[in-house]
Amino acid sequence: xxxxxxxxxxxxxxxxxxxxxxxxxxxxxxxxxxxxxxxxxxxxxxxxxxxxxxxxxxxxxxxxxxxxxxxxxxxxxxxxxxxxxxxxxxxxxxxxxxxxxxxxxxxxxxxxxxxxxxxxxxxxxxxxxxxxxxxxxxxxxxxxxxxxxxxxxxxxxxxxxxx
Amino acid sequence: xxxxxxxxxxxxxxxxxxxxxxxxxxxxxxxxxxxxxxxxxxxxxxxxxxxxxxxxxxxxxxxxxxxxxxxxxxxxxxxxxxxxxxxxxxxxxxxxxxxxxxxxxxxxxxxxxxxxxxxxxxxxxxxxxxxxxxxxxxxxxxxxxxxxxxxxxxxxxxxxxxxxxxxxxxxxxxxxxxxxxxxxxxxx
Numbered sequence: 001x002x003x004x005x006x007x008x009x010x011x012x013x014x015x016x017x018x019x020x021x022x023x024x025x026x027x028x029x030x031x032x033x034x035x036x037x038x039x040x041x042x043x044x045x046x047x048x049x050x051x052x053x054x055x056x057x058x059x060x061x062x063x064x065x066x067x068x069x070x071x072x073x074x075x076x077x078x079x080x081x082x083x084x085x086x087x088x089x090x091x092x093x094x095x096x097x098x099x100x101x102x103x104x105x106x107x108x109x110x111x112x113x114x115x116x117x118x119x120x121x122x123x124x125x126x127x128x129x130x131x132x133x134x135x136x137x138x139x140x141x142x143x144x145x146x147x148x149x150x151x152x153x154x155x156x157x158x159x160x161x162x163x
Numbered sequence: 164x165x166x167x168x169x170x171x172x173x174x175x176x177x178x179x180x181x182x183x184x185x186x187x188x189x190x191x192x193x194x195x196x197x198x199x200x201x202x203x204x205x206x207x208x209x210x211x212x213x214x215x216x217x218x219x220x221x222x223x224x225x226x227x228x229x230x231x232x233x234x235x236x237x238x239x240x241x242x243x244x245x246x247x248x249x250x251x252x253x254x255x256x257x258x259x260x261x262x263x264x265x266x267x268x269x270x271x272x273x274x275x276x277x278x279x280x281x282x283x284x285x286x287x288x289x290x291x292x293x294x295x296x297x298x299x300x301x302x303x304x305x306x307x308x309x310x311x312x313x314x315x316x317x318x319x320x321x322x323x324x325x326x327x328x329x330x331x332x333x334x335x336x337x338x339x340x341x342x343x344x345x346x347x348x349x350x351x
Binding site: 031033038042048051057061063 | 166176185188315
């Protein structure tokens with residue numbers, strides 16, 4: 001199982017899917033920061049004073065995390081940021097669902113279909129985010145596995161005096 | 164430790180690029196929300212003026228209630244009003260526009276309000292918007308509302324209509340929720 005999860009092809013596919021998803025979602029947000037600021041406001045979770053600064057910075061955090069994840073730069077850091085973002089999205093979407101809000105969450109593939117999320121769409125988006133969270137946990141935990149293994153083997157060889 | 168360092172680098176990079184792009188982007192937004200947009204401080208003064216000079220707002224020769232000065236963008240800015248003034252205008256037959264989606268409107272709305280869903284309205288071209296608003300008096304008082312709380316559809320709808328040359332647009336920020344809770348007339 002460990003071998004499978006740390007398989008470089010699986011790791012790459014997961015990084016590609018999640019990274020691309022984050023870049024796509026970020027793109028939609030930074031081409032129209034005003035709309036995104038409104039979307040954040042609709043969640044009714046943040047004080048008005050910080051909404052715009054969040055709307056300005058968040059898309060770039062998503063963009064760079066997604067980009068770095070695909071390129072394999074700072075894999076631990078970018079997957080940690082994406083993981084935290086997904087947890088925040090899941091909490092925000094679940095609360096919105098529980099409060100019966102009609103929101104444009106600007107997240108997930110289903111946002112391609114419709115701008116305003118109905119209750120069923122919110123459930124789909126929550127499900128999508130949970131799936132991505134699972135993927136990102138696999139990336140975070142196993143992305144350096146082969147490297148660690150190689151280092152361990154090297155260390156053992158040094159100890160045994162083989163090198 | 165290594166992960167934290169990487170997170171920090173990504174965050175610093177994002178903040179820097181985000182701020183730079185926003186500064187040069189013509190669609191950029193101010194760093195802090197303009198709180199004036201949500202202020203109802205003028206509501207009491209407008210109410211006072213209206214009480215001193217009441218008229219039936221449904222009549223076509225209704226005088227301007229507000230200062231008709233155009234702003235920099237060339238339209239009269241809508242005013243935010245509170246529940247008490249909204250009720251006075253309601254009693255004087257002012258037009259109420261419900262900016263929510265039709266399903267919400269059907270579930271309950273301020274009595275006599277007209278459904279003008281913001282999302283649909285905003286998607287229309289300027290010509291289509293003018294066509295839709297053709298039957299309404301440009302100087303008559305119109306009150307836009309949505310659900311209330313942090314709902315912005317009332318604000319956006321009022322601005323979209325004001326940009327067509329309507330001079331007495333008002334935004335009732337308390338919205339349907341506050342109106343219904345106050346026990347004022349609704350239709351379901």
